[in-house]
Amino acid sequence: MGRVAVARWSSALLIACCAVGPVQGADAELKWYGYFKMDLVRDSAEPGSGNGNFITYVKPHLKGDATAITNLTARQTRLGFNMTRGGAKGNLEYDFYGAGDEHKNSVQLRKAYVDVPLGRWSLRAGQDSDLISPLTPSTLNYTVCWGVGNIGYRRPQVRLYTQQGGLYAGVALVRNISTAVAKKADGTTVTGDLNLDGINDADAGLPVVQGRLGWTAATGGHKMTVGVSGHYGAMEAGTRDYTTWSAGGDLVAEVNKKVKLQAEAYTGDNTATYHGAIMDPDTEDGTSSVGGWANVVCKATDKVDVSLGAGLDQVDKKDLGPASRKANSVFFGNAQYGLGSGASVGLEVARWATEYHLPAAGNATTPSDLRVQLSVQGSF
DSSP states (O other), X not given: OOHHHHHHHHHHHHHHHHHHOSEEOSSEEEEEEEEEEEEEEEESSOBSSGGGSSOSSBOOOBTTOOOOEEEEEOTTOEEEEEEEETTEEXXXXXXXXXXXXXXXXXXXXXXXXXXXXXXXXXXEXXXXXXXXXXXXXOOSSTTTTTTTTOOOOEEEEEEEEEEETTEEEEEEEEOOOOOOEEEOTTSOEEESOTTOSSSOHHHHSEEEEEEEEEEEEEETTEEEEEEEEEEEEEEOOTTOOEEEEEEEEEEEEEOSSSEEEEEEEEEXXXXXXXXXXXXXXXXXXXXXXXXXXXXXXXXXXSSEEEEEEEEEEEEOGGGOOTTEEEEEEEEEEEEEEEEETTEEEEEEEEEEEEEEESOXXXXXXXXXXXXXXXXXEEEO
16 A cells, blocks of 8 residues: 555544544543644745745855745644543544645654553553653744754654652653765765665664653742653664764743743754754764753733743764754744634744854855744644
8 A cells, every 4th residue: 555545544534533523432432632733934044944834944045145935834733632441541643744745745643652551650652752851842833943952753662651749750762763874886875874784773773762850849839840861872883883862951940820931951962863963964973962942931811822932052063064054043932812712823933043064155154044934723
């Protein structure tokens, strides 16, 4: 069965399940959720990823010769299901950032896991968000500050975790992925196979181990959560072995019932598959980077939510070749207004800037982009 057929059957299954509402068996219950979302975006310069539907950095361009672009998409529309059966739980979630033209998008699997209680611990198996760096800023941009300080994505894993009072502890064995680039004799390139033996370096190496410890405390009507997390994995490429690792911290502070501060910071090597290092590819000697982000979210009124934030990612220039991304930053602000019945409209303004190491002749060293995004969303 081809990809198009699979996408059609998956979409049909999602629509059918949504149409019948919650499903209950003898001892199981299935509940669906999600939202429909339209994004209209104007960029003053071309984003380097996502065809303009989203942005993770600014694409190189000649000095004074940026090309403004406009995009309209519904790809971020999301459909999901939560399952409960006795003590077991499960989750299945899709969006439409799979392959396909802009007017006939294919589904993309986001999450698919089962969660089973084991005494004081729980076992989660399937595909889920990374255990490390668990927070996301409140931004209308689909990629939630990836490439500018926010690391972490989704991947297959087996996780063991527990929540005892305010203490959270978790460890996970996770699919390893390499982004290292090797050049063949004919000049073409291949990703993830430095020694060109036809075997992905991550598959020949070791799965990634991730871990996180967190603590939540509440006092005087204020609640705060702090956490530390990290990962380590090894890639094998004959005599050219290399590793991926990160260490980071996360913070959520509820100042009062209306204002919340959240932030993360990290450092690491070869973190491109986690959206660190501005997605500069892995290298044998390690692509070292450091980054972080901060976000203040305010419930201004019953119908208005306001979010202000910034992010930064920097790569050690000694690990970079010519025209590589060296530093990346964003400052953003948005407001969302509730229209009632689960519908809302939002407006976000963001300034992105990406510094390049030894840019090509005539190119801007730090191209920037003023991005304006209008979103309309209906949740269910």
